[in-house]
Amino acid sequence: MTVSDSEKKCKIAVDAMGGDFAPKNVVIGTVNALSTLEDAELFLIGDKEKILSILKESNLSFNNENIIHTPEVIEMGESPTSALKSKPNSSLVIGAKMVRDKQAHAFVSAGNTGAMMAASTLITGRIEGVGRPTIGAQLPNIFGHCSLYDVGAGKDAKAIHLLEYAIMGSIYAKEIDGISNPKVGLLSMGEEEGKGNDVANEAYDLLKNSNLNFIGNVEGRDLLTKEIDVVVCDGFVGNILLKFGESVPKLLKHLLQQTAKKNVLDAIKIMLVKSTMKKALKSLDYQEHGGVPLLGINGISIIGHGSSTPKAITNMILKAKKMFDNNLVEKIQRSISDYKKKDIK
């Protein structure tokens, strides 16, 4: 079951126990993904009995040998590092080990985010030269979308980490999103140089002197309204922004409901426009995107939202496959290594 370089078939391990609606949503999403994928082998890691029972009740089939039984489950609320230690036979640990041991190219989980990050970083391991792995998230934007790194792999960042995020994010934008020369921005309080905090100002210099397509500082408003592909910030800022953005539709719904309450005509109009609004706001729905990649890991690692639907799980698997097809991990390895060499000179 070892993955050799010559073997082109992509092997993706899926955490069947990850997410609020696991294993059901994961099993359905995985089977659906398999039906659309060529040259890929999928593994379901988790409680075999439960997985089989879902397959049966949903009238789905999945290769029995590709169901890897794991007796332990890391729950959503558990402390990541202690859970990894106390539950060595959990689906999260086994999945991360499969990538480490080259039994799989990718691991996908909608489980405990902190534990998935810890498993990927500590078990699968970082790419040499990467100080800190990073999670990117796509935000819709009037020019398409922009990817924000980091949205929570770290709690803070040194300037060099922000540069690493920019390098890795640019490769992802190029290889996966097909953007030929991704525009990179540094999240800050003003457009001019020197408008940031100390870390941002130091990162500005590193980015300016890199070979990235650095367009300078970008402000909060630019994320949604400027033509920009990759924006870097520390995980604290990025995580808060991402969650803030995700909650906007809920506020909108509330504001429309309040308006409807005040006036019958408005209420009718809002009722009429409901399905149209839903279409318009589709790009704000994270389920459409599937999970977010954890870049900087020595293998493909995709982290999903706890409330992932089967569709989100399918999209996460398709994303992992695309990363494999485009040799993303190898390209990141090469770029980071090139940068470090240049830096040492």
Added chain:
Amino acid sequence: MTVSDSEKKCKIAVDAMGGDFAPKNVVIGTVNALSTLEDAELFLIGDKEKILSILKESNLSFNNENIIHTPEVIEMGESPTSALKSKPNSSLVIGAKMVRDKQAHAFVSAGNTGAMMAASTLITGRIEGVGRPTIGAQLPNIFGHCSLYDVGAGKDAKAIHLLEYAIMGSIYAKEIDGISNPKVGLLSMGEEEGKGNDVANEAYDLLKNSNLNFIGNVEGRDLLTKEIDVVVCDGFVGNILLKFGESVPKLLKHLLQQTAKKNVLDAIKIMLVKSTMKKALKSLDYQEHGGVPLLGINGISIIGHGSSTPKAITNMILKAKKMFDNNLVEKIQRSISDYKKKDIK
């Protein structure tokens, strides 16, 4: 022209030269404010000739003695501290001095934000014990609104500054927004204690041990969806979040337009709902709120958006008056002093 404690009439200095549409919008907004205010004296600080010409062309009247001529103007793009030094006779410097010298209780400006902050902090001066003044902004929220401190007075913050923001923000929420026991949250990456960066985790302890109504960490999504009155974070995070939030309507408009392009029926529905949407999104319009207060200053300081309309200027003046009526500055002085005394024991 000195303000004595016994004199109850509120004196508000307005920077006539501040903002992209100054002095016109400021002059109109100030005259409009005057017509609704009792017990208040307003001053227009700026180029007297220009002010008089706008009054004439708009067919408005304003007490000639209350127009304070200043020959210099700090432009929107100028570096704050050097502008303050090189233009001692600018409206921004003179306005801040009027508050320092007790010739006015409040100073209101929609001009260069950095220069207004610097003028208020360096010329008018901080309240004793306040390490760093803070700007708060109101975000709409499904329970009404929540106020975020700091949104850009500082670029970073120590834990003690976050506590000061919480103390000052709570007083503002109580006195100006009429919330009896304001719920205070600390912006972080997760709800549980210890989920933040180092500064946030340290601030958690300070807030927990304060006599504020501290409800713990809040996440990005909670700003719009949780019943919470005051949320504290450093100015870097707050500024980025605020500007991000302000740009949401622009993205929505774009998404609706894109949907309309694809389908005629959707286009008609969107056209029909336009005015209703505008009503619903009214709370997202900063012009409705007027400017944001800079708390921690030894006097009332209100900072407006560069693109302030006359209505926004009026609202800024009304806000300054409300802060005066509720003795906000004195109450902040007392609370900070009480906290420092307690802290020393």
